[in-house]
Amino acid sequence: MTPPSWFMALSAVLFAIGVAGVLIRRNVIVMLMSIELMLNAVNLTFIAISRALGSVDGQVIVLFVITVAAAEAAAGLAIIISAFRNRETVYADELNVMRW
Amino acid sequence: MPLGLFIFLAAIAVLSALGVILQRNPVHCLLALVLTLLDMAVMFIGLGAVTVGFLQAIVYVGAIMVLFLFVIWLLNLQAEDRGGSRQLALKFFGVVGAAVLIAELFVFLVKAPSPAGMNHPPPLFGSIASLAGALFTNYxxxxxxxxxxxxxxxxxxxxxxxxxxxxxxLSPAQGAQPVASGGSEARPVTPEHKAGGMG
Incomplete structure (x- = not known):
């Protein structure tokens, strides 16, 4: 059997990859995808700990996280469409109207 | 989950996650993300969370990722060009920040107490009945x-x-006003305009 700490190590690696994606990419849609990647890395920790403790609570929390991720994706993509309609770009460094 | 299967799935997950942030075409990023999420769903099922694993495959991959794909097609996104020197500095500091974060997480992982091994789960662990029991009482x-x-x-x-x-x-009060002139100048990008530009 694989010990739970291995799953948490994989989760840490995936979370860091997601953080790097948010930091280095210009495309706002790819930034949103990186956020989904981070949410899923945390889900993996919940599932692994839930299995290690024999408790179903972690899986319920993962269900909530999936729901929140759906809401976040819907609202975020709507904001991106609205910004694209006004500025005709999805690059974060060109959406700088609130910068001074 | 056997160790060999875990290593196989973990390698796919890390490689496809790197693909998400390194590909330049957004559609390729999305396909790499779909591969990552399906890989995670297999891992969830291997960990006994059968219902959550299938929900991940159906809801995440089937609904949310398709929503992303529709938006990418709607906006007609092309491959991203490589940025200038400022982008290079941003990439450098982003990678350094991620490396620092991963080192920090591993330090915590080594120091914090974590469960030593997997318990034997109770019967029906991860089934719809057990999930619903917790969901509709405690949560x-x-x-x-x-x-x-x-x-x-x-x-x-x-x-x-x-x-x-x-x-x-949609509102009748504004419908009485001259919508034709206001409507035409309020739409910078119309689908007909973009289709004409492409053809």
Whole structure:
């Protein structure tokens, strides 16, 4: 059997990859995808700990996280469409109207 | 889950996650993300969370990722060009930041107490019945709050993404005003315009 700490190590690696994606990419849609990647890395920790403790609570929390991720994706993509309609770009460094 | 299967799945997950952030075409990023999420779903099922694993495959991959794909097609995104020197500095510091974060997480992982091994799960662990039992008793308030959140997200998404001209024509008070002139100047990108530009 694989010990739970291995799953948490994989989760840490995936979370860091997601953080790097948010930091280095210009495309706002790819930034949103990186956020989904981070949410899923945390889900993996919940599932692994839930299995290690024999408790179903972690899986319920993962269900909530999936729901929140759906809401976040819907609202975020709507904001991106609205910004694209006004500025005709999805690059974060060109959406700088609130910068001074 | 056997160790060999875990290493196989973990290698796929890390490689496809790197693909998400390194590909230049957004559609390729999305396909790499779909591979990552399916890989995670297999891992969830291997960990006994059968219901959550299938929900991940259906809801995440089947609904959310397709929503991303529709938006990428709608905006007609092309491959991203490589940025200038400022982008290079940003990439450098981003990678350094991620490396620092991963080192920190591993330090915590080594120091913090974690469960030594996998318990033997109770029967029906991860089934729909056990999930629903917890969801509708201990987590009932959170469940109802989540339904409210989804409602707000749906309304907010429609309100945000609705076209300004369509928003004006829906209310009768503004419909009496000359919509034709205001509507034509309020739409910088129309589908006909983009289709004409492509053809």
């Amino acid at each position: 009932l308030i959170a469940f109802e709050a989540t339904s409210l959140l989804l409602l707000v997200a749906v309304i907010g998404a429609v309100a945000l993404a609705r076209h300004p001209a369509a928003a004006g024509s």
